[in-house]
Amino acid sequence: MSGPLEGIRVIEIGTLIAAPFAARMLAEFGAEVIKIEAPVDGDPIRKWRKLHEGTSLWWYLQSRNKKSISINLKSPQGIAIIKRLASKADVLIENLKPGALEKLGLGWDVLHALNPKLTMVRISGYGQTGPYKDRPGFGAIGEAMGGIRYTTGEPDGAPARVGVSLGDSLASLHAVMGALMSVLRVKTGQGLGQVVDVSLVESVFNLMESLVPEYDLLGHVRERSGGALPGIAPSNTYPTRDGAYVVIAGNSNPIFKRLMLAIGRADLAEDPNFAHNDGRVRQVALLDAAIAGWTSAQPIESVLATLEQAGVPAGRIYSVADIVADPHYQARDMILSAELPGGVKVKMPGIVPKLSETPGQVNWQGPALGAHTSEVLAELGLGDSEIQRLRDEGVIQ
Structure with missing residues (x-):
């Protein structure tokens, strides 16, 4: 791996969209991202949306440049492996329900004691504190409660959604910003690692411009306006x-x-x-x-x-x-050619943003479940016989 984040190790304990998308962006710019997946099925996104020979095309995109290791987190030995990984990592990104890592013995207090320089990025529906913190939260709920759904759609119609997982992706962007700010603080000697608390609701709300002061001072509630931009014309x-x-x-x-x-x-x-x-x-x-x-x-x-x-x-x-055929997209390397297992060629989105000296790159597509388990464990110092024993006991796949 090479890029501006070369030498940064990231542990991803997340599924589906928010945490994995954030980790993907870090991986595209050189971070070593080790994705923890459950045995047998792995990340559910492997089966989401359109599949090619049983695997989601979204998976190949969402997990490019990542190393997949499959560990049973219900096993004490599996938890011990995560602790060893975290002790050598710069960032851990997770999007489990608040308190879930604590129940596994992987809470902030434990990991911070093991590795004071670790940054822990926690993405959840409502954040790690507050009266709603224990509620289940998906990106769609973040869009609803963050204000953007209310303002989206035709004036005489029901609130509409954007055709992608906007709430999750906005949380991912905030997670990346928070992770990089925290890592910069550590690397420049200004302090130790910290918790980056990212809420789906707040990530959407952060985009809502002058919505609050317009309401507070003027009593104005911004309504749905179709394709127009209210208050800005034409x-x-x-x-x-x-x-x-x-x-x-x-x-x-x-x-x-x-x-x-x-x-x-x-x-x-x-x-x-x-x-x-x-x-x-x-x-x-x-x-x-x-x-x-x-x-x-x-x-x-x-x-x-x-x-x-x-x-x-x-x-x-x-x-x-239109996007795939557009010459500007092509000239900007926003449509890349990728190769799936079996040599199948497929177009994939390029990398954003464009860095002049240390651009991001795609080294491989989303890997098979547990493809890097042995490699990563060997780097932790485990021998072949110990790795095989863990495999035989169902701790790893």
Whole structure:
């Protein structure tokens, strides 16, 4: 492994989305990530969504660059192995229910005593404290209680969800930030390891902009607005003649003028009532109707070409087919070619962000269950006979 996180060892005790996605990002930039999986079935994501020859394609992506070791955490010997791993690790990431690791004898007090420099990243529905901490929490619940579901959807419809696991992924991003801040503190000698407490609900809530002060000071409750951006105008989704949709953001003062001139509405461009955002918001329906009237009269490519020439931010709404075929995605190495077991080639997403000197890389796809168990245990100093004994006793797979 190489990259800016080379030399950082991460232990992942997590399943499905939040903790594994966070660990994946660290692995893509050079961290050695050792993923702990239960024997027999492993991480449930191995069977989630679309499968190829019995294994989830999501698994191959979510666990790339990770080492899989299969350990029975119901065994005292298995717990002893986790302690030995944690004693040599920089970060442990988990997304079990609060208190679960403590019941296993792997709580913060225990691990911090073993390794004072260890950072423990704990992802849960509601956080490690508070009256809701023991409630089960999934990303969908985080989206609901974090405020984003209430504001998503058509004004006259039910709250909608985004088509991906947004709450989990937002928690993953916060987990990575917290882990890196804590590791930096340790590596620069400013202090010891600490707990990074990440809540799914709070990770979503952190994105909700001025929602709270608008409510507290003005009594305003932000409602669902379809494809529009409330309080910022014009910014919406508009239909085109060929059945496609285009998102147009003409919401800064100079961009608004350029947009109006591009659609042949010089009268609106020069109207002093629309010189600033607050004036445009007051008559957003008029502006949206003018823009939609223009976009719906021509095909999407013509709309995009005109707006690009005018310097107006605009983009068609992409399906996955559009993404894979797009030359910009390809030029940015955002569509990579991967090889699955048996030599099957498949396209996978590239790595974000792009670092100029130490870019992330993909070294292998999600491994078979327990593929690295012997290797990792041997690095801990266990001999072949001891590893075989643990295997025979069902401690490892």
